[in-house]
Amino acid sequence: MGADSPLRRRLLKSMLAASGGLALPLVQAAPSAAPILTRPIPSSGEHIPVIGLGSWITFNVGRDPQARTECAEVMRQFFAGGGRMLDSSPMYGSAQDVIGEALQAIKPARLFSADKVWISGGARGVQQIETSRRLWRVPRFDLLQVHNLLSWEEHLTTLLAMKKEGRLRYVGITTSEGRRHGEIEKIMASQPIDFVQVSYNALDREVEQRILPLARERRIGVIVNRPFRQGDLTQALAGKPLPGWAAEIGCTTWAQALLKFIVSHPAVTCAIPATSSVAHVRENLLAGTGRMPDDALRKRIAQDVGRLA
Amino acid sequence: MSEWWTYSLSDFLMFSSRSYYRLIASYNEAVWPAHLLAVAAGMLVIGCIIRPQRRTYRIAAVALALSWAWVAWAYHLQRYADINTAAPYFAAAFALQAVLLCFVALRPRATPPSGARQLVALGIAAVAVAGYPLLALASDRGWAQAEVFGIAPDPTIAATLAVLLAWRAHWHLWLIPVAWCAASGATLMALRVDFAWLLPAVAIFVVAAGLFFRRSKQAL
Numbered sequence: 001m002g003a004d005s006p007l008r009r010r011l012l013k014s015m016l017a018a019s020g021g022l023a024l025p026l027v028q029a030a031p032s033a034a035p036i037l038t039r040p041i042p043s044s045g046e047h048i049p050v051i052g053l054g055s056w057i058t059f060n061v062g063r064d065p066q067a068r069t070e071c072a073e074v075m076r077q078f079f080a081g082g083g084r085m086l087d088s089s090p091m092y093g094s095a096q097d098v099i100g101e102a103l104q105a106i107k108p109a110r111l112f113s114a115d116k117v118w119i120s121g122g123a124r125g126v127q128q129i130e131t132s133r134r135l136w137r138v139p140r141f142d143l144l145q146v147h148n149l150l151s152w153e154e155h156l157t158t159l160l161a162m163k164k165e166g167r168l169r170y171v172g173i174t175t176s177e178g179r180r181h182g183e184i185e186k187i188m189a190s191q192p193i194d195f196v197q198v199s200y201n202a203l204d205r206e207v208e209q210r211i212l213p214l215a216r217e218r219r220i221g222v223i224v225n226r227p228f229r230q231g232d233l234t235q236a237l238a239g240k241p242l243p244g245w246a247a248e249i250g251c252t253t254w255a256q257a258l259l260k261f262i263v264s265h266p267a268v269t270c271a272i273p274a275t276s277s278v279a280h281v282r283e284n285l286l287a288g289t290g291r292m293p294d295d296a297l298r299k300r301i302a303q304d305v306g307r308l309a
Numbered sequence: 310m311s312e313w314w315t316y317s318l319s320d321f322l323m324f325s326s327r328s329y330y331r332l333i334a335s336y337n338e339a340v341w342p343a344h345l346l347a348v349a350a351g352m353l354v355i356g357c358i359i360r361p362q363r364r365t366y367r368i369a370a371v372a373l374a375l376s377w378a379w380v381a382w383a384y385h386l387q388r389y390a391d392i393n394t395a396a397p398y399f400a401a402a403f404a405l406q407a408v409l410l411c412f413v414a415l416r417p418r419a420t421p422p423s424g425a426r427q428l429v430a431l432g433i434a435a436v437a438v439a440g441y442p443l444l445a446l447a448s449d450r451g452w453a454q455a456e457v458f459g460i461a462p463d464p465t466i467a468a469t470l471a472v473l474l475a476w477r478a479h480w481h482l483w484l485i486p487v488a489w490c491a492a493s494g495a496t497l498m499a500l501r502v503d504f505a506w507l508l509p510a511v512a513i514f515v516v517a518a519g520l521f522f523r524r525s526k527q528a529l
Contacts, residue, residue: 056323057322057323057324057325058325060323060324060325060328060392061324061328061331061392062324062328062332062388062391062392063335063391064328064331064332064335066331067327067328067331091323091394092323093323093324093391093392093393093394094391094392177320230319276325276327
């Protein structure tokens, strides 16, 4: 029997199933075995996994070789576990270069590269995009977003032209922490964008009122940043016992419950939690598998998180 | 920046405390044994405060100018810029302060009187040179991440404030050091590290002491 033969895998699965709770650490220690749920990008129908990987703060490690190796390992586990969307920005310090170096080493079979343009002025934006592409070491980006709406009219013109010429697949805009939602709505209603990136979590739910319904109506994909409020939410919930509903949807940690809350919203395409921990990236990927909460349970999750955090 | 009131300190933070202190550790490793020279320069600055003369002010100003220039180049430009996009601007401000201190060295002020002002300055300089490296140990970070006068910005700024206080320096020499105290304090507070309050507290204390001694002198 080979080391990874089908019979051996079936036997192992049976043993794990029979051991009940003991199986959980083993399942968590390996890249996600169950397939990650995917969602179609509304404008194209292309499916992408509901869990992506952000790089704000976590991948800005400068030239530190050990930290770069750790980031590369996080990315390796992310791809091995079925993840595809990596998100970064020129605003994130050395993160783009850290990603590029790791991509060169890993050579993932399926990458969805999402970056941003963040500079005043259209002409400088073109230059910045090329610099970012070189740092990522990719032939082209899948998605480019206007970061925090900086010089958005000029950059959107550039990005849409790039898409038309086949040098870019998708175009988007971003904001975070509830800023400039009025302007975001206007752009969503008037411009042919493919994605909008916003902050959304069990406590910050303003986007449920207008932006998420508008995204569905306009067939715009939604990428969710800051799913844990930059770690504050998971920190606030640390040590608090998971309510009974967590087991119903296969959650063993608060982070998974928070992610399931987000990606189970029908308008959300994917969430992009950032982490520099291999254990956390595995945990996050597991949140994209198994049963998702229905409307009633989502309300309950929000209530419980609001009460406990 | 629109909706500026919605931003908090953490919104401007682009790196983790781990990355920050690992950067300091790798910087320390790269420039060692420059620390020995830097500590000697720090001791020299303390000696200058103990013997306040026009000549010692010149010596202190030269030692500080060299420290500011080194920190601008070796720390801000060569290393901090890797994780903080604002670091080149910090480097420019530090270089400017080095130039201002060179002007001080060329035309030092008259000998200040000894007394309480001198003692306060001495205490702050001792904190900068001897106390700052110990913070790493007190925070369980170890010697590798110690911040040393003349090598790291914060103790260099604290010692500079001590010299400015001792010699009743012109107000324009205070601007950059005090601004850095605010910037560094805000960064460390956002990183939620131990002793983040120290440098802003030093700045407030030294400025308050300077104003107090000035008013006391006017009252006399």
